Amino acid sequence: MSTTSPNIATSLLPAATVTEAPNGELPKKSALITVNIEPHQGNPLDAILLILNGIREDGMPYHWTLPPRPTGNGPIIFRLINERDIDIENLKILKITYEIITQQGTHLPSETLHLNVVTEKLPRVDIVEAPAPEFVFDPKQSLFDATIIARTHPDFIAGRSVWLHFEGGAAGGSFTKEFPIEFIWEGKDLYFTVDRAIVLANLNGPVKIYYTLVDGQSSRCSDVVEMWVGSALELPVPEILEATLDNPATATIDPMKVLELGTFTLRVRNPDMLGTDEIEPYVKGTPDAGTPVIPPKYGDAVKRLVDFYLDINVIAANLGQNFTASYKYTRGSRSKLSDALQVKVLPLLPSAMDLVKVPGAVDGKLDPRDSHAVQISEFPFMRTGLAVWIFLEGNQGKYTLRDGVPVSQLEFDAKRIEQLIPADYLNTLPHDEVVKVIALVSLNATGEISSAVPFVVREYHIAREPKVIATIAVGTAPTQVGVSIDGKKVFVANSGSQSVSVIGTESNTVIHTIPRTRGKATTIAVHPGGKYVFDCDNADAYIYVYNTNTYEMTHNLDGIWGTSDMKISTDGENAYSANNRSVRRSRALSGDQLAVNDIDSFALALCPRNTCLYSVHPSSEDVLVLDANDLQIIERIPASASQTIALTQTNAHSPYLYCGGSKLVVIDTATNTVIGDLITRDSVRSIATHPSMPLAYVVSGNFLLIINTNTHEIIQEIWVGGGAFIAITPDGSKAYISQENSNTVVVVAL
Incomplete structure (x- = not known):
């Protein structure tokens, strides 16, 4: 039988290195041996064998080959754990080689790394002219040779030698000298002198200095000192x-x-x-x-x-x-x-951060009915990605307008930030409230508000000064007005032209006219469901019902003659109608009559809980309180008032009732007693209340009177040029007042 010999390369790969033995000496107490091998340039699937040879302390040979592993692409590292992979304690000499076996079967051997396994390293030398810890030989300070001392050691025994190694990186900068130890040098420091010329050959460079203790065939090495030849590093603060x-x-x-x-x-x-x-x-x-x-x-x-x-x-x-x-x-x-x-x-001065404003404000006053934005001008260190916060703070608490949104590229290019204030928020602010604009920016780019830098706080007074903003031509002799549930449309009953005008609240123009087939349109009621609007005639038996989107008449309700006023319960189930002969309760959408009371009535008000109904008539000075279910009279309130009636909606448990005629009478419905009256400029035509604030609006002669319903005082008077009926938008931002004599509707921003 024949055998094939392996193909072995003649050139040797570089020897491995061991991290724990930089000077060729491996301490016996090393817990780990890290063998480092340069990356293999061939196939990463080639195999590598690590081969360990050596001599034990008892003189016996040592050998171990690790199992093969792939070479991979990067540096090759073997980590050998002491007492598991190798017994360092019992070794005297360790020789490490490796061999790479290629896919073609070629064996690539390496050079051998020789290590002495030592009990401990000998201590480093001391250098008189370059003391620890800097180890700097400064020619300006040290004018002579270098004196190197190997401090006494118990192993400095006669018959052994200490070799000094002075290894510089420049030509003529290295030196080696033996110090044979005689009996008189046992227990003594050993001194070596290195000529100044040899030292200065390494000017502005390092020198490695160590010694070896030689005993026959074995040697031990000291720790290495790296000495710098040149000026000492004297470092001033930057x-x-x-x-x-x-x-x-x-x-x-x-x-x-x-x-x-x-x-x-x-x-x-x-x-x-x-x-x-x-x-x-x-x-x-x-x-x-x-x-x-x-x-x-x-x-x-x-x-x-x-x-x-x-x-x-x-x-x-x-x-x-x-x-x-x-x-x-x-x-x-x-x-x-x-x-x-x-x-x-230093912190930024307030003047550097006084950059916040609401451009639409005038003299520190902000009209909440206009569109507004908070503007922050270019600020110090402005850049994209910085988090910015904006808060609006008033009596109602703090409103978050911008919650740490980073500066965008568009904002950075424009050199300003503009944040629109929602109209829904503005509409909640009462007249004369103080609103603070609080803004901060995270200049440290952490995005944390706790470390953000504040801008100067701006304060604005809400100036909700009511004013006429439009006068709209409608049909002939307009009377009652009603606002759609979404606040986008106003329906106007035109008693002289047999029609209903539809006004768009965004444009304040007539966007549609609904013709009436017969009779006069005098009364308007909007169903709370939002889909229907009711048109009544105070001299006809028909109530027409229109779709609020298509304006088509969906049906009519028969049998309710001469309706002068209509109210619909908040649940949309019941319709209450008044005329000179009766008050009736009917199904709101079918017209089925549910209850009737044969009393004279001109105007109605439904209490917030839908449990009672209030009725007035010009021929009577009493306000009648009716049960909302069977319409029976519960109580009579002597009020000396007639024609109009309204309930404030600010307190459903104890609302106030405003009755108007020659004067304005205030009734506390908790006790059904008159608590006062107000003298108006002229007789009262109509009354409406704000949906969320303690305000009532009274049409009296040529004026719109604004009343504080907490104090029952007239706080403002606005010239409107005459008016009949009034309706307030659901958000409380506008009032629409019909003007019979001029065939117009005047719009007041509240």
Whole structure:
């Protein structure tokens, strides 16, 4: 039988290295042996064998080959655990080789790494002219040779030798010398002298210094000292050129000065700076942007200084805070950290952050009926990605307008932020309320409001001054008006032209006219479901029902003659109608009569809970309280009032009733007693109440009177040029008042 010999390459691969034995000596107490092998340039699936040979303490040979593994693509590392993978304690010498076996069967052996396994390393030398811990031989300070001392050791025994190794990187900069140990040197320090010329051959470079203790065939090595030949590293604190130095170690910086320059400079000086020196600065302030990573630079041997230009956002992140500036100076293999410069960053002055306004406000007054936005002009250190908060704070609490939304590219390009204030919020603000605009920005880019920088707070007074904003031509002799549930349309009963005008509240123009087939349109009621509007005639028996979107008549309700007023319950089930002969309750959508009371009635008001009904008539001075179910009279309230009636909606448990005629009478419905009256300019034609605020609106002669329903005082009078009936939009922003004599509807912004 024939055998085939493996194909073995003649050239050897580089020897492995062991991290724990940089000088060829492996301590016996090493817990781990890390074997490092250079990356394999061939197929990553080629196999590698690690081969261990050596001599035990008892003189017997040692051998072990680890199982093969793929070479992979990167550095090859074997980690051998002491007492599991290898018994270092019982070894005297360890030889490490490896072999790569290719896919083609070629064996690629390596050179051998020889290691002495030692009990402990010998202590390092001392250098008189370069003491620890710097180990710097400064020719300006040390004018003679170098004196190196191997301190006494119990193993310095006669018959052994100590070899000094002075290994420089320059030509003529190395030196080796033996010190044979005689009996008189046992227990003594051993002195070596290295000629100054040899030392200075390594000027501005490192030298490795160690010794070996030789005993026959074995040797042990000391720890290595790396000595620098050249000037000692004397490191001053760095400078911040834009800062004002308070003392040699502290400085103050004005952020606005840095902002003007667009950058700030950290400077490192050293009169002995070399071009090969590496300087790495450190700025330590608030997290993230306040503590940047700054790439190192090499020294400038001509200028003897290096400048680092830093982003001004470092200053922005540390506003009102302190940061430190220092640097690591590396020369050769030596590194030293400088002392730190303490830098105080001043906060921004209020004048620099007085940038918030509502452009639509006039003299600090804000009309909530107009469209408004909060504007923040370009602020210091503005950039994209910075979180911005805007709050509006009034008596109702704090409203979040912008909740940490980052500055967008569009906002940055425009150099301002504009945040629209929702109309729904503005409409809740009563007249003369003070609203604060509070804004903050996260200049340190953390996005945390707790560390955000505030802008100057702006205050605005709500100026809800009612004013006429439109006069709309409608049909002939308009009477009652009603507003759709969504507030987008107003329906006007035209008694002289047998029609209903539909006004769009956004444009305040007539957008449709609904013709009436017979009779006069005098009364309007909107169903709370929002789909239907009722049109009544005070001289006809028909009530027409129209679709509020298509304006088509869906049906009519018969049998209710001469309706002068109609109210619909909040659940949409019941319709209450009044005429000169009766008050009736019917099914709102079918017209089926449910109850009737044969009393004279002109105007109705339904209490908020739908449990009672209030009725007045010009021929009577009493206000009648009716049961809302069977319409029987519960009580009579002597009021000396007639024609109009309204309930305030601000307190459903104890509302007030306003009755108008020659004067305005106030009734407390909790007790059904008159609590006062108000003298008006003229007789009262109609009354309406605000949906959410304690206000009532009274049409009297040529004026619209505004009443505070908490104090029952007239607080404002607005000239409207005459009026008949009034309706308020659901959001309370507008009043629509019909004007019979001029065939118009006047619109008042409230």
